[in-house]
Amino acid sequence: DVKVTQSSRYLVKRTGEKVFLECVQDMDHENMFWYRQDPGLGLRLIYFSYDVKMKEKGDIPEGYSVSREKKERFSLILESASTNQTSMYLCASNAGQAGAYEQYFGPGTRLTVT
Amino acid sequence: ELKVEQNPLFLSMQEGKNYTIYCNYSTTSDRLYWYRQDPGKSLESLFVLLSNGAVKQEGRLMASLDTKARLSTLHITAAVHDLSATYFCAGRGLYGGATNKLIFGTGTLLAVQP
Structure with a gap:
């Protein structure tokens, strides 16, 4: 079974903090993704x-950066967290061409920025 | 650019009834995915539809793809409470090379009432 894990299920941070979200996959997938999920926006x-x-x-990179130093690990960085970054963050991975094959999702991190 | 629209956004149905969720997409997409998300959980892949006329079925769910009409449907037969979840469709955006990606609809929240 493909396994995608995320470092935290729930996270509460203050405005202006630097936030790291970690994602690890164990299937040697070439591609890794970070999404945010908001009600009504998919x-x-x-x-x-x-x-x-x-x-x-991707479509909404502003305010975020990423790092991929090893194939199995993909990090999402919020350089200076803001309240409008409160959201559910989902990591995914797949093999082959990025959009060609189904993506496997991690459990998600619900981030609250106060 | 590919856009994916689902309707309805919310569907309340009684157990035992049939219903269909519609997924329209705006430009050419050569494959269509359906995912399910239970409350507080991540996305789980249901179906991958790869060609015009493709039909896949699992249990009470059946998905189909009409590439000429740019339409995919997810049909629910004799709904049961366990099918209550949010359902997403996603198409592949064709950006060429390794940069194509999945474009998700906003999701349909299905609530099956006893």
């Missing part, structure tokens, strides 16, 4: 990576 892609040290902006 899932929106923040960033994705198709190889170690490679990254591409």
Whole structure:
């Protein structure tokens, strides 16, 4: 079974803090993704990576950065958290071309910024 | 750019009834995914539809794809409470090379009442 894990299920941070969300997959997948999920907006892609040290902006990259130093790990960084970044964050991974195959999702991190 | 619209956004139905969720997409997409999300949980892959006329069934759920009409449907037969969840469809955005990605609809919240 593919397993995608995320470092925290729930996180509460203060405005202006630097926040790290970690994602690890165990299936040697080339591609990894970070989404945020908000009611009425569905899932929106923040960033994705198709190889170690490679990254591409998604639809809403502003206020976020990412890091992929090892194939199995993809980190999402909020440089200075703001209240409008309160959301559910989902990590996913897949093999092959980024959109060609089904993506496997982690359990999600619900981030609250106060 | 690919846009994916689902309707309805919310569906309350009685056990034993049939209903259909619709997923329209705006430009060419060569595959369509359906995911399920239980409250507080992550997304679970249900179906992948790869060609025009494709039909897949599992239990009380049946998904189909009409690429000419740019429409996919998820049909629920004789609903049971266990099917209560949010259902997402997603299409592949064709950006070329390794940068294509999945575009998600806003989701349909299905509540099956006894």
